[in-house]
Amino acid sequence: MNKIKSGIPGLDEILKGGILETSSILVSGGPGTGKSIFALQFALGGMNNKEPSLYITSEETKESLKEYALSLDIDLESYKNLFFIIEQGITGEKIFSLTEPIDLIKKKKIKRVVLDSLTFFRYVYAKNELEFRSGVLDFILKMRDLNVTLMVTSEKSSLDLDSMNFDAQDFLFRGLIILTKVRRGSSFERVMLVSKMRGQDHLLDAFPFLIKEGGITIFTKQLPFSLMSKDDEKKY
Numbered sequence: 001m002n003k004i005k006s007g008i009p010g011l012d013e014i015l016k017g018g019i020l021e022t023s024s025i026l027v028s029g030g031p032g033t034g035k036s037i038f039a040l041q042f043a044l045g046g047m048n049n050k051e052p053s054l055y056i057t058s059e060e061t062k063e064s065l066k067e068y069a070l071s072l073d074i075d076l077e078s079y080k081n082l083f084f085i086i087e088q089g090i091t092g093e094k095i096f097s098l099t100e101p102i103d104l105i106k107k108k109k110i111k112r113v114v115l116d117s118l119t120f121f122r123y124v125y126a127k128n129e130l131e132f133r134s135g136v137l138d139f140i141l142k143m144r145d146l147n148v149t150l151m152v153t154s155e156k157s158s159l160d161l162d163s164m165n166f167d168a169q170d171f172l173f174r175g176l177i178i179l180t181k182v183r184r185g186s187s188f189e190r191v192m193l194v195s196k197m198r199g200q201d202h203l204l205d206a207f208p209f210l211i212k213e214g215g216i217t218i219f220t221k222q223l224p225f226s227l228m229s230k231d232d233e234k235k236y
Helices: 035-047 062-071 099-108 119-124 129-145 225-235
Strands: 024-029 053-057 083-087 112-116 149-155 175-184 187-197 206-212 215-218
Touching (some): 035 053, 035 062, 035 112, 035 149, 035 175, 035 215, 053 062, 053 099, 062 083, 083 099
Parallel strands (some): 024 149, 053 112
Antiparallel strands (some): 175 187, 206 215
């Protein structure tokens, strides 16, 4: 299988070349850790290579997503024929259907799909955990059958890398990337860890990253100062 460029500076080095085509990646973390911009940059990675991308949002409107991107100096309007957004609300009477995204994927020959976020499936299958997992797995398999590389975001309640609790859906995806914030004195440092990437080798370290103009940059040549401070504290 071929590897594709992630579109996120530093991530391809961690993944030793990029993401395997048709993989399903779950990007999990707490509020404010950068999940949405991480997924958006993944979509941009395809668009910058003239490949159409689809962004399915359950928590943002098209306009708010574009405004957020502009705040990072990313102009989504410049990708008019390559970037497609589907708003999928979690309230009201509209029931989720894969028909619209599948038709769009086929028509526009879309290669990268983002679902932001997995919380949407929680609302659709709120009463039955087994149906929730089956619904998520069905979505993953349909994207794979369409030769799509999929990235999905999800909320993670625990931010401590040493005592991270894994949810049942974490095991359904081929890859799991954890974004978190670690205390560094009176402030916090953003940290990223590739927890798993089935079928391909990758670096196992946790790496610091920044969100700035242009989006996320991961620093692969340094370890998080916050985690090193924690290790020093444990020694004494």
